[in-house]
Amino acid sequence: MSAPSAIRATGLTKLYGKLLAVDHVDMDVRAGTIFGLLGPNGAGKTTIIKLLTGLSDLSDGQASVAGYDVVRQPMQVKQRIGWVAAEVILDDDLSGWENLWLQAKLQRLGDWKPRAEELLRYFSLTDRREDKVKTYSTGMRKKLEIALALLHQPEVIFMDEPTIGLDASTRRSLWELITGVNREFGVTVLLTSHYIEEADALCHNISIIDQGRFIATGTPSELKGRVRSDFIELEASDGVTEELLRSVPGVAEVRTQGKAWILKVANSEETLPHLFRALGPERIRRLNVEKPSLESAFLEMTGKKIDQAGSDVHDYRKFYLNVRRSRQ
Numbered sequence: 001m002s003a004p005s006a007i008r009a010t011g012l013t014k015l016y017g018k019l020l021a022v023d024h025v026d027m028d029v030r031a032g033t034i035f036g037l038l039g040p041n042g043a044g045k046t047t048i049i050k051l052l053t054g055l056s057d058l059s060d061g062q063a064s065v066a067g068y069d070v071v072r073q074p075m076q077v078k079q080r081i082g083w084v085a086a087e088v089i090l091d092d093d094l095s096g097w098e099n100l101w102l103q104a105k106l107q108r109l110g111d112w113k114p115r116a117e118e119l120l121r122y123f124s125l126t127d128r129r130e131d132k133v134k135t136y137s138t139g140m141r142k143k144l145e146i147a148l149a150l151l152h153q154p155e156v157i158f159m160d161e162p163t164i165g166l167d168a169s170t171r172r173s174l175w176e177l178i179t180g181v182n183r184e185f186g187v188t189v190l191l192t193s194h195y196i197e198e199a200d201a202l203c204h205n206i207s208i209i210d211q212g213r214f215i216a217t218g219t220p221s222e223l224k225g226r227v228r229s230d231f232i233e234l235e236a237s238d239g240v241t242e243e244l245l246r247s248v249p250g251v252a253e254v255r256t257q258g259k260a261w262i263l264k265v266a267n268s269e270e271t272l273p274h275l276f277r278a279l280g281p282e283r284i285r286r287l288n289v290e291k292p293s294l295e296s297a298f299l300e301m302t303g304k305k306i307d308q309a310g311s312d313v314h315d316y317r318k319f320y321l322n323v324r325r326s327r328q
């Protein structure tokens with residue numbers, strides 16, 4: 001028998017005025033797995049977390065988390081979930097240990113200290129537990145936030161962009177910790193990301209989300225397996241036209257994205273020599289071949305690259321905006 005559902009939703013919908021932020025989404029997340037919502041900025045990822053955690057009212061549909069209905073049994077749900085927000089929620093003037101203490105008080109936890117010590121050990125923060133959080137690095141803060149969310153031993157933890165604003169190596173070490181939280185603490189994880197490689201590395205199952213709708217759901221390899229084409233991303237000099245690119249043998253579709261052309265081709269190895277011949281090397285400024293991957297799955301299903309709005313520069317600004325907001 002397969003594991004029970006940790007999260008189930010049918011027809012989950014959120015309207016903000018006339019904006020359909022989440023559009024009749026169905027979800028089924030098996031207990032004990034890591035599930036990823038992968039989509040660009042504004043896709044509706046955070047809104048789904050808010051609906052499932054009871055922070056926002058459903059406009060339509062039903063959802064249950066840890067076996068309880070989010071509308072009718074919100075308290076039972078809250079007791080069984082942890083939430084790691086994209087923005088920083090720690091108190092900078094308190095130490096790591098005091099933040100844990102505060103969390104325990106807010107949640108009226110009884111015997112929380114052994115668990116807090118275990119979590120500090122797991123996240124390698126024991127040495128710094130008496131230091132004020134303002135002296136922590138960004139990665140340490142994120143670890144402490146996850147520790148706070150795990151303090152009351154939730155069954156399900158929601159992580160909204162857990163690695164946003166982190167450098168690549170800290171991001172990778174956090175991936176290992178998140179995998180460990182799932183395996184060693186037996187917690188079901190729902191995370192959001194717009195980093196393709198993050199969803200690929202961490203998640204058992206992924207839903208690709210765009211404009212409030214699930215475009216596809218499956219394991220990372222199932223999603224990659226649906227892609228039949230290669231994509232060639234090309235930056236060319238001004239004289240190159242869509243008509244010219246369409247005439248190149250093997251090119252099935254031509255689109256533009258920013259300054260680049262995106263060519264859908266059956267087989268890039270066969271098409272590239274034709275492309276070089278048609279354009280001449282001097283007219284090619286940059287060229288990138290995308291073999292079947294989650295990135296190309298997203299491209300094929302939505303017609304755009306996932307990171308078109310969400311570059312690291314964008315993340316960085318958003319991260320600090322969130323920090324400022326959380327301080328107000």
Ligand SMILES: Nc1ncnc2c1ncn2[C@@H]1O[C@H](COP(=O)(O)OP(=O)(O)OP(=O)(O)O)[C@@H](O)[C@H]1O
Binds near residue numbers: 019021040047194
């Ligand atoms: N409180 C709100 N009031 C009105 N519109 C909102 C509100 N919160 C979100 N939205 C809108 O709903 C849509 C989905 O937003 P959401 O924050 O869920 O996206 P997201 O996928 O989390 O994006 P990001 O990657 O930027 O965090 C966006 O168009 C956003 O502007």
Ligand SMILES: [Mg+2]
Binds near residue numbers: 045046086160
């Ligand atoms: Mg978000």
